[in-house]
Amino acid sequence: MNRNLMRGLAFTAVALFFGVQACGYRIGNLAQAGPGLFPMVVSAIVGLIGIGTIVGSFIEKRHRADVRLKSIGIVLIxxxxxxxxxxYVGALVGVTFLVFFSALAGERYDWTRNVKITLGLMVITYLFTAVLGVSLRLY
Incomplete structure (x- = not known):
């Protein structure tokens, strides 16, 4: 099966799953965000990426898909x-662990890239708590 098609279907399935779950919560608006707004926005973005990947899989050169159970396990852990x-510790430590540990699943490990990604996600996490008032313990 085409690797990009599989990626697009996976992205779309995850987006649909969490988007449906988010509909069970109050969405609100940007001025007064409800608990379902953030998952709904993220689901919409991931869904658009999935649809774009599916469309692109029919246009670009096909690459054979291979399943790497070790990488799947690393990402799940x-x-x-x-x-x-x-x-138990805080979101900033959680984000750091997520980025650095999940990077072990890739073919190349670049700690400078991981630091940049971690800092960017820390800023985004902080903004969600400061601007949107999302109740999340940072540290």
Missing amino acids: SLIGFAVLTE
Whole structure:
């Protein structure tokens, strides 16, 4: 199966799953965000990326898909670690763990790139708490 098609379908499935879950919460608006607004916005963005990837899979050269169970396991462990660390230590430590540990699943490990991604996600996490008032313990 085409690797890009599989990616697009996976993105779209995740977006639909979390988008449907977000509909169960009050969405609100940007001035007074409800608990479902952030998951709905993220789901919409991920869904658009998924649809774009699906369309692109029919246009670009096809690449054969291969499943790497080790990489899947590393990403799942990084997500679980993020959730646990965010709950007990804080979101900034959770984000750091998520970025650095999940990067082990890739073919190349670049710690400078990981630092840049971590800092960017820390700023975004801070903005969600400061601007949108999302109740999230940072540290």
